[in-house]
Amino acid sequence: MKTMKTMKTMKTMKTRASGLVVTALALCAAPITSHAEDGVPENPLKEAYFGETHLHTGVSMDAFIGGNRLTPDDAYRFAKGEEIKVNGSMHKIKVPLDFCAVTDHSEFMGEAFSLMNEGAPGYDDPIAKSFRDATDLETALMLYGKYVLTPLASGKDPHPPFFQGAEAIKSTWKKNFEATEKHYQPGKFTTIHAYEYTSAPGGGNLHRNVLFRDTNVPDMPFSSNESPDPEKLWEWMKVQRADGKKLFAMPHNSNESKGLLFCEETLSGKPITKEYLELRSSNEPLIEMMQIKGNSEVVPQFWPNDEFADFENATSLQDFNDRKFMKKNFVRYGLTRGLKYRQDMGINPFKYGFVGGTDSHNGAPSNVAEDNWNVGSHGLADQTAAIRSKATLDGEMKVSDLNPGAITGVWATSNTRGAIWDSMAARETFATSGPRIKVRAFAGQGFAEKYDSYEALVKDGYEKGVPMGSDYKGDKAPQVLVWAVKDPIGPNLDRIQIIKGWVENGELKDKVYNVVASGDRLKEDGSVEPVNAPIDLKTGKFNSEKGDPELKGVWTDPDFDPKEEAYYYVRVLQLPTARWNLWDELRNEGVKFPEEVKKQIVERAWGSPIWHEGA
Amino acid sequence: MKILKEPLLHFVLIGALIFALYQRFDPEAEAPGETEVVVTSGRIQQLSAIFQKTWQRPPTRDELQGLVDDFILEEIYYREATAAGLDHNDTLIRRRLRQKMEFLTDDLAAGTPGDEELAEFVEANPERFRKPPATTFRQIFFNPDKLGDQRDQIIADAAAELAKGEVPEGHPTLLPPDMSGATPKRVTATFGEEFAGALAGLEVGKWSEPIRSGFGIHFVRVDDRTDAELPPLGEIRPVVLREWEHEQREAFRDRFQSELLKKYEVTVEWPATNTPKG
Structure with a gap:
């Protein structure tokens, strides 16, 4: 078989490179879990692990052109807390991550690989062969000097006949694979094999990040060069799954989707069929709620009754590429529209749990702290405070509308690839706008008003209910047990809300309920006395007196109808903190952002929904 | 004037113009080379193999024809574009080539x-x-919100109880009451840096003085600690x-770049206004 040669090459590389060798990559169709995962202790009650699910390094062509020379290796180092030169200056995150997926664009990532195939032009060239067979540095250097550098120096054509073949010694996809393997330390730090499928037909963002469960990954990632139609991506994923690989896709930036993400017809203009719904829902358990280019949950213009909708809306996106906001570009709409598909056709294609990412093109995962965003996110375009106060991100939006991005929380039994990926696939996740707020919810019957310990609460949650991301199957009004704890280095929490979406007489409805608030601010009518804890504009400091470090409670849906489709998701609000632009102003004399740029924000966490499927 | 509205025609005209200009002014431009395109059987095998890798099945005859047709057009566009010099001074192409070279040299840096x-x-x-060191400890938590005015008294009472060998009841919390073999990273992620810092300095087997964290006030007892070891x-x-x-890799990249620089004589013609000082 033709694939054997390349597979052997890949395996040899890994054997040389890393102790986490997984045998027989190509020979075995069954899911492969690293043996090292076996010894990692598991906590059946699960712990929250924080990580990055959307990041570009210099391997992504656009990032490289923007000046990023960092590799996945550097990105994983940064994720673990190492100080790295990012966008021109030394930088590190305040708290290291538990896991990280590098999602470089797949476009042009695997191309060089094609020449590894036997029969391809140049493959049999003896010089190419000697390059492929070189196993040590000295030989490789000698060959490189002889065939590349010497001709270059003498002014001759520096391209030996096999040059393409030599370049193909390793495709970038394989290099990413290798770095991802090398940094995986089961139980301590998890890396996930991943990439981004980058399709934007007519400027409508249909990008997806694809994450693999283990080392059983395809030779080449599927890119928008193969097809810009996500249906083809899903078909490809189905083929991979039939081949024993485990993978899922997560769309992002629905705010830039021009109505194409939560669609009424297929991208090729055909009516939605049951097959389409089946294909889509079986491939996409999660959606990215927020990232550098905006929060996609809701915007005030379409949700005037949501008093916290005005948050990182990235409104200047609308000034470019004709990406006008419409209600159907936002996640809450998509969730509710999905219910109606379920009601009408039996399958919910938008049954999405939540993740948060950065989409940073600087190779710096989860660099999400507002007071630590000194190096920007997109190379020269937002490198310094002075630039950020005035610039536009090339043809996309105002830099002042960017935010440092979001982070993903996963409730998993251990910090291993298998456990984290499984919990993501099961949607037991949450997203936050940056802070390490933890949030957990269960829907069921018979929860207690008070629990003596966290352990007792979680046990009861699993025994009498279902966790976030699942289906509540009861026919009585669900009780939702919610718990949230603040970021250890952040301000206290303001309140927990539950957002319910449902379909009533064919109409899409949603409503925000205040469930728990710090102090005695929650009133009979469900409204909450504002916490009134502004930041100190002169120092940037948040109020450290008000709010509560943790909030918990049980809420029962007052308007439950067992025949109706519904979902419930949790939103946790913390006390206001300074936005990154205020830190820029405070730290850089002479830097002044326009008046309309907000100086303080209410950061938040979103727990994945729990669904009730109607009769 | 239908002709002016035809985008394809515009494209052809602009293309011809650019081509003519480059032919005239760009000394590097080659004459349009051979006009023969041969798709070798090896190339077809390659196209077929890529398809097979993507879809886990060989292409049908029609699909393969489509791949070949597309390859022919790509080849022709490539030749026309390079002949027209469209690759010159194109930042995208320059940087892509640099990227390819860097990938290649990074590979070469490996060794055993x-x-x-x-x-x-x-x-x-x-x-x-x-x-990293590993600490096993217990903690009792007091919530500042619930302490209110009596804060000092409650904390003092709790300290007195601990001194007598009793364990006072803290405020209900969902923070873990104990951690086993926790690294500083794990402690920081759960309790914050302030707490982790204080924990590192505590004596083993003894209840601590009150410790502050972002959550509130804690009494902590370290039961076991393993020091950092190599x-x-x-x-x-x-x-x-x-x-x-x-x-x-880092060293090799530096070495490689200085090798490259040695092969070139570099002259930088600073404009008078931008000459760096010193």
């Missing part, structure tokens, strides 16, 4: 060090391979190898 070499590397960089090479070899390779 022996245990001795790795052991030396560990010896030179012990701090990078030390296993494991034997056998236990950490993959990590050491990774770090060693990283260093090699």
Whole structure:
């Protein structure tokens, strides 16, 4: 078989490179879990692990052109807390991550690989062969000097006949694979094999990040060069799954989707069929709620009754590429529209749990702290405070509308690839706008008003209910047990809300309920006395007196109808903190952002929904 | 004037114009080379193999024809575009080529060090391979919101109880009452830096003075602590190898760049206004 040669090459590389060798990559169709995962202790009650699910390094062509020379290796180092030169200056995150997926664009990532195939032009060239067979540095250097550098120096054509073949010694996809393997330390730090499928037909963002469960990954990632139609991506994923690989896709930036993400017809203009719904829902358990280019949950213009909708809306996106906001570009709409598909056709294609990412093109995962965003996110375009106060991100939006991005929380039994990926696939996740707020919810019957310990609460949650991301199957009004704890280095929490979406007489409805608030601010009518804890504009400091470090409670849906489709998701609000632009102003004399740029924000966490499927 | 509205025609006209200009003014432009396109059987096999890799099945005859047709057009566009010099001074192409070269040189930096070499590397960089200390502890929590005015009294009472060997009841919390073998990273992630810092200084087997965290006030008792230690090479070899390779790559890249620079005579003509000082 033709694939054997390349597979052997890949395996040899890994054997040389890393102790986490997984045998027989190509020979075995069954899911492969690293043996090292076996010894990692598991906590059946699960712990929250924080990580990055959307990041570009210099391997992504656009990032490289923007000046990023960092590799996945550097990105994983940064994720673990190492100080790295990012966008021109030394930088590190305040708290290291538990896991990280590098999602470089797949476009042009695997191309060089094609020449590894036997029969391809140049493959049999003896010089190419000697390059492929070189196993040590000295030989490789000698060959490189002889065939590349010497001709270059003498002014001759520096391209030996096999040059393409030599370049193909390793495709970038394989290099990413290798770095991802090398940094995986089961139980301590998890890396996930991943990439981004980058399709934007007519400027409508249909990008997806694809994450693999283990080392059983395809030779080449599927890119928008193969097809810009996500249906083809899903078909490809189905083929991979039939081949024993485990993978899922997560769309992002629905705010830039021009109505194409939560669609009424297929991208090729055909009516939605049951097959389409089946294909889509079986491939996409999660959606990215927020990232550098905006929060996609809701915007005030379409949700005037949501008093916290005005948050990182990235409104200047609308000034470019004709990406006008419409209600159907936002996640809450998509969730509710999905219910109606379920009601009408039996399958919910938008049954999405939540993740948060950065989409940073600087190779710096989860660099999400507002007071630590000194190096920007997109190379020269937002490198310094002075630039950020005035610039536009090339043809996309105002830099002042960017935010440092979001982070993903996963409730998993251990910090291993298998456990984290499984919990993501099961949607037991949450997203936050940056802070390490933890949030957990269960829907069921018979929860207690008070629990003596966290352990007792979680046990009861699993025994009498279902966790976030699942289906509540009861026919009585669900009780939702919610718990949230603040970021250890952040301000206290303001309140927990539950957002319910449902379909009533064919109409899409949603409503925000205040469930728990710090102090005695929650009133009979469900409204909450504002916490009134502004930041100190002169120092940037948040109020450290008000709010509560943790909030918990049980809420029962007052308007439950067992025949109706519904979902419930949790939103946790913390006390206001300074936005990154205020830190820029405070730290850089002479830097002044326009008046309309907000100086303080209410950061938040979103727990994945729990669904009730109607009769 | 239908002709002016035809985008394809515009494209052809502009293309011809650019081509003519480059022919005239760009000395590097080659004459339009051979006009023969041969799609070798090896190339067809390659196209077919890529398809097979993507879809786990061979292409049908029609699909293969489509791939070949597309390849022919791509080849013709490529030739026309390079003949027209469209690749010159194109930032995208220049940087892509640099990227390819960097990928290639990074590959070359690999090697296979022996245990001795790795052991030396560990010896030179012990701090990078030390296993972090692990602490097993219990904690009792007091919520500032519930302490209110009586804060000092409640804390003093709790301290007195602990001194008598009793365990006072703290406020209900969902923070863990204990952690076993926790690394500083795990403690920081759960309780914050302030708490983790204080924990590191506590004596084993004794209840602490009140400790502050972002959540409130804690009494802590460390039951066990393992100090940071340097494991034997056998236990950490993959990590050491990774770090060693990283260093090699960095060093190789520097070396490679200075080698390249040596081969060129570089003249920078600073404009008078921008000449750097010193």
